[in-house]
Amino acid sequence: MPWTANKLGAVVVGIDYRLAPQYQFPVPLEDVISVVRFFLQDNILAKYGVDPSRICISGDSSGGTLAAKVTQLVQNDPEFKNKIKAQALIYPGLQGVDVLMPSHRQNEHGPILSRDMAIKMGCLYLTKDKALPQAVRENQHMPHGSRHLFKLVNWSTLLPEKYRRNHIYTEPIIGKLNSSYPVFLDSRLSPLLATDSQLEKLPLTYIITCEHDILRDDGLIYVSRLRNAAVNVSHDHIEDGIHGALFFMTTPFYLRVGIRISDKYINWLEENL
Numbered sequence: 001m002p003w004t005a006n007k008l009g010a011v012v013v014g015i016d017y018r019l020a021p022q023y024q025f026p027v028p029l030e031d032v033i034s035v036v037r038f039f040l041q042d043n044i045l046a047k048y049g050v051d052p053s054r055i056c057i058s059g060d061s062s063g064g065t066l067a068a069k070v071t072q073l074v075q076n077d078p079e080f081k082n083k084i085k086a087q088a089l090i091y092p093g094l095q096g097v098d099v100l101m102p103s104h105r106q107n108e109h110g111p112i113l114s115r116d117m118a119i120k121m122g123c124l125y126l127t128k129d130k131a132l133p134q135a136v137r138e139n140q141h142m143p144h145g146s147r148h149l150f151k152l153v154n155w156s157t158l159l160p161e162k163y164r165r166n167h168i169y170t171e172p173i174i175g176k177l178n179s180s181y182p183v184f185l186d187s188r189l190s191p192l193l194a195t196d197s198q199l200e201k202l203p204l205t206y207i208i209t210c211e212h213d214i215l216r217d218d219g220l221i222y223v224s225r226l227r228n229a230a231v232n233v234s235h236d237h238i239e240d241g242i243h244g245a246l247f248f249m250t251t252p253f254y255l256r257v258g259i260r261i262s263d264k265y266i267n268w269l270e271e272n273l
Contacts, residue, residue: 021124056086064092068191086204094218095190103216140176199229210241
C-alpha cells in the first residue's frame with residue numbers, strides 16, 4: 001500500500017478484515033463491503049480529500065477475490081453503482097467450483113502456492129470439517145443442484161485455446177459429500193458465478209495473471225467473461241510470473257518479476273484513473 005500511495009500520490013485505504021479460520025466466510029467479505037460502503041459516502045470522501053471520480057477497488061490473491069466481489073456488489077447497488085471508476089485484480093482467485101483446471105494441474109506443486117495448500121486454506125475459510133479438503137482434491141465437493149453453474153466456469157469454452165493444451169475437460173462430480181455445502185453455489189464465494197447481466201454493469205477493469213500460478217485460469221476466464229459482457233478490460237499475462245510475486249519485490253529478495261508486476265499495475269492506474 002505505501003508504494004501505491006507514494007507512486008500515485010493517491011489516498012489508499014487498506015482494510016484489516018477479520019481472518020479465517022477464526023472468522024469464516026462470509027465474515028471477511030462482510031467486513032470489507034461495510035468499510036467500502038462507509039468510505040464511499042460523499043462526506044467521508046471529502047474528509048480524506050478523495051476525488052470521487054477516480055476511485056478504484058484493488059487487491060491481489062485472496063484480496064483480489066474480495067475486490068472482485070465487492071466491485072460486483074457495489075456496482076449492483078443503486079446507492080453506490082456509479083461510485084467506482086475501475087477495479088484492478090492481481091492474480092485473483094475467483095471460483096471454488098472446479099479445482100481441476102489446466103492451471104491447477106500444471107502448477108500443482110507451486111511455486112509459492114501449491115494446489116494442496118490452496119485447497120487447505122480455501123476449506124478453512126469455510127469450515128473445519130476435515131472431509132471437505134479430500135473431496136475438493138478429487139473435485140467431488142459440489143452439491144446437488146449446482147450443474148447449471150458449471151457453464152460459468154467451464155474452462156473448455158472460456159479459456160483461450162493456448163492454455164487448454166492437451167487437457168481434457170470433465171465436470172466436477174456432484175453430491176459425493178455426506179455433508180452438503182450449498183456455499184459453493186454462492187457467487188459471494190466465487191465471483192465467477194455472477195450472471196452475465198451482473199457482469200455487464202462492471203467498471204473499467206485491469207487483470208494481471210501469471211503463467212506459473214494455480215489461479216491463472218480463474219483470471220483468464222474472468223477476462224473472457226467480462227469481454228463477452230462488453231466490459232472494458234485490460235489484461236497483462238506474465239509469462240514468467242508466479243503467484244505472490246509482489247511479496248518478494250523488496251529486500252532481501254528484489255524479485256524482478258514482482259517489481260515488473262508492480263510497475264505494470266502502477267502504470268495502468270496512472271493512465272486510467
